[in-house]
Amino acid sequence: MVTFVIRRLITAIFLLVVVSIITFAIFFLIPRLAGQNAYELATQYVGRNPTRAAILQMEAKLGLNEALPVQYWHFLVGIVAGTHYNDGPSVTYCPPPCFGYSFRNQQPVWPQLVAALPVTVSLAIGAAILWLVGGVAIGVLSALRRGTFFDRFSMAVALAGVSLPIFFTGLISLELFSYKWALFPNVTWVPITQNPALWARNLVLPWVTLAFLYAALYARLTRAGMLETMNEDFIRTARAKGLRERTVVVRHGLRAALTPILTIFGMDLGLLLGGAVLTETTFSLPGLGQFTILAIQNQDFPEIMGVVLLAAFFIVVANMLVDILYAVVDPRVRT
């Protein structure tokens, strides 16, 4: 088990390096392959209507004339030790961990990510708890009451849930619960450290909206998994032992049916932590998703690169945790 975890950790680190290389290549190698020279590339890192001098300055600061491996090495060193963007006359310092410096906003990328992160984490974790509990519960009940009204109804709602986009359900819920009935007025971001009650109240609508989509998916998955598992031979064995039906369903059925759900849950959560773009945009939450949208709109390459790396980090870590958790849950994976 220990070797398994270590092996998985090493794989994760290796994956992160590969991801960083690919990300780096997207931003610095591909433009070059497409025929852009260092000067043209530097143009994109300066503000609008730049002067030729400013562009040359940027070219020097970013070291765009250096060999690509050297540039990549500087980038890696910057994450650990910080970077001095030096064009001779002026030096721009980006403190570690330096994931790039947005010259358009005149600030390093990392602190912006750190500022946006709590919003996304609050949104994702809260919604995840809701959809996991709700989706699995509905899925199990549907499977056990297969063919009944409850099953048909909840599966119809689930189908609607997976089909309706968040910008639709989100706007409808905002219109009804926030504006019309004023149950949750003024949905804005309030940090949990500032006012936990308000933090929670303002997040209810985004949580429910986001969880609705995923709960629908999870209910269907759980239902299918339970239907399959409850027909397994070991369930018949459990009944043949004379176990109570609840024990059979929970200890023997759900335990086995939940394992694949766990994998998907890890991946979904990892993906969301990189930014719930639609939900954050719909509810004006200043999280990583909104940060990403703004960065793209502004063509702020360092910011985009930073957020891509962070999102990749979450996915790789989530993947690793899922694998390890899987080994804990399923003894067959351990060896």
Place this chain on the structure above:
Amino acid sequence: MALLEVSDLRVRFSTDDGLVKAVDGLTFSLDRGRTLGIVGESGSGKSVTSLAIMGLHRGRAGQHGAGKQAGTEVTGEIRLDGEDLVTASDERVRQLRGSKMAMIFQDPLTALHPYYTVGAQIIEAYRVHNNVSKQVARKRAVDLLGRVGIPQPAVRVDDYPHQFSGGMRQRAMIAMALSCDPGLLIADEPTTALDVTVQAQILDLIVDLQQEFGSAVVIITHDLGVVAELADEVLVMYAGRAVESGPALNVFQQPAHPYAWGLLASMPRLDVARVERLKPIPGTPPSLINVPPGCPFHPRCAYPAQVGGDRCRTEEPALNEIAAGHRAACHLTAAKRREIWASIDPARAPEPGDAPDPAEPPADLADPADLADPADLADPADLADLADPAEPPAGPAELADPAEPLSDDGRPAPEAGTVTEVEAP
């Protein structure tokens, strides 16, 4: 009073295609310490019978997923120790399951939960019916694992099923089934999924444990070799009903039903030179939704002409006693039956005046080991050999015969003694 008494058991499933009569008027009984072999093709109702006894067909209407369980109807009587299981409450049947009656399934890998240790699963089975601490139950689990022949039981108790070999898994299943010392043990094809070399060990284990625990055992199988080795009594099922039943010796030596003849003739033999092909039973088992009128076997039977008239097609034969304890449901007359069986199997058919001689029965029917002893019987040695393919064939003469159905490694072919299975359409 017999431990298990089944009378006029009927199990029906309503499906989209119609009413499936999986078991149709089955009657039998079984005493403590005895072994009953239920034989038949796939879809003959043998497994459904065992599930009905265990109450595992139950499922609160519309629940537990499997749609076919939703509309299951069971009528008749199943008396375990005098208590009727058909009318008993779900809760009562649950209490009896595992404690008074236990079951071993075909494939021990899928029958054991992959996520729990073997020990945990035995402990769970023991603790449902016995109010003891985990430590006590664990000790019991270790004892049982040792008893069923798992080496180092104190260590292996913490292994997961996938760390066990196939034979060990079935041993663990047996340990689990016996944890509460049940009076009735039902083994549904307990060796089908196992390696041939392991099959014999598992059968021996069941015999040993039956003697030790004094349980009644129902062995459900399509492997006539298994029945020959273990069973005191045999019940041949076809289309959800019993077509022949009786002491194992009688049924094997003097089978009275054409279906039983077919089963025996389709089995490879080691004691006769293989000049003829095996004779499969023509046709396929009937749909249990539209069971043929009259004798359900008549469309596949070669002998309706010998009965004469239209009787086989119109009149369902009753399960009549043809010898002491030996019953068969066939319109053929006793003389015709003897004549036909003698022509099918001259080697096994009794000479006039030979067995069955009530004055000289095998010493002890309850001891299946006797079945394997050729000295006791007219000529059942062939059956015993088939039952235990791991054992070398009877003599060097047979080994030398290239026509013998031996597999490449010199052992009898694994199919030996297995009825050709024909899946229901």
